[in-house]
Amino acid sequence: EDKVVQSPLSLVVHEGDTVTLNCSYEVTNFRSLLWYKQEKKAPTFLFMLTSSGIEKKSGRLSSILDKKELFSILNITATQTGDSAVYLCAVEMNYGGSQGNLIFGKGTKLSVKP
Amino acid sequence: DAGVIQSPRHEVTEMGQEVTLRCKPISGHDYLFWYRQTMMRGLELLIYFNNNVPIDDSGMPEDRFSAKMPNASFSTLKIQPSEPRDSAVYFCASSSVWSDSPLHFGNGTRLTVT
Numbered sequence: 001e002d003k004v005v006q007s008p009l010s011l012v013v014h015e016g017d018t019v020t021l022n023c024s025y026e027v028t029n030f031r032s033l034l035w036y037k038q039e040k041k042a043p044t045f046l047f048m049l050t051s052s053g054i055e056k057k058s059g060r061l062s063s064i065l066d067k068k069e070l071f072s073i074l075n076i077t078a079t080q081t082g083d084s085a086v087y088l089c090a091v092e093m094n095y096g097g098s099q100g101n102l103i104f105g106k107g108t109k110l111s112v113k114p
Numbered sequence: 115d116a117g118v119i120q121s122p123r124h125e126v127t128e129m130g131q132e133v134t135l136r137c138k139p140i141s142g143h144d145y146l147f148w149y150r151q152t153m154m155r156g157l158e159l160l161i162y163f164n165n166n167v168p169i170d171d172s173g174m175p176e177d178r179f180s181a182k183m184p185n186a187s188f189s190t191l192k193i194q195p196s197e198p199r200d201s202a203v204y205f206c207a208s209s210s211v212w213s214d215s216p217l218h219f220g221n222g223t224r225l226t227v228t
Contacts, residue, residue, distance in 0.1 A: 032216070034216065041221040041222060042118075042205065042219035042220060042221050042222060043157075043205075043217075043219050044219075045217070045218075048216065088156075088157065090157075092216055101147075101159065101162065101170070102159065102216065102217065103159075104156050104157040104158075105156065106155075106156035107156060
């Protein structure tokens with residue numbers, strides 16, 4: 001069965017801390033791995049990773065994929081209270097050429113305290 | 115672009131009633147997805163369409179659920195009859211092979227069945 005597992009399920013840190021969120025996966029037809037941030041409403045897209053070892057970076061956030069060990073990490077440096085959210089990892093399946101057929105992990109709930 | 119638009123934002127209904135959720139995808143997107151999110155199971159794909167045609171409905175939990183896409187700008191997800199275990203947030207998402215991320219989510223419909 002295809003699955004995506006995230007850890008930890010929840011995390012509480014203080015402003016300025018650095019955090020690492022983990023995502024491991026087992027899928028039959030891997031196409032890409034994506035990270036989303038979900039606050040109160042819709043998940044918003046952060047990164048899409050398709051190749052191993054190439055870091056994607058956006059401000060204080062960065063992510064990297066290891067296709068051999070089947071995992072990805074999302075790093076957030078110098079955390080701020082605005083980073084508090086649920087971070088979702090998803091794997092896009094290479095299934096009939098479709099776009100967006102994703103399997104999601106259950107997310108990591110990050111709480112950043114002032 | 116207004117993004118993916120869902121209605122209603124909240125729906126409270128009694129067990130046994132029919133519920134219809136609505137979605138307007140981003141103009142030009144040719145894929146439309148319905149997801150359900152619960153604390154226990156996370157985000158689950160229910161069904162997706164390509165060019166208005168249902169491609170995979172294997173995630174639809176049972177016959178009480180049905181989805182239609184009569185044209186490129188409108189889709190509905192119907193539950194008849196509704197049950198308390200259907201309570202969840204239902205997200206619609208759309209995508210295109212030409213977009214910068216696989217999925218753009220709507221803000222969701224929070225359904226409560228009492």
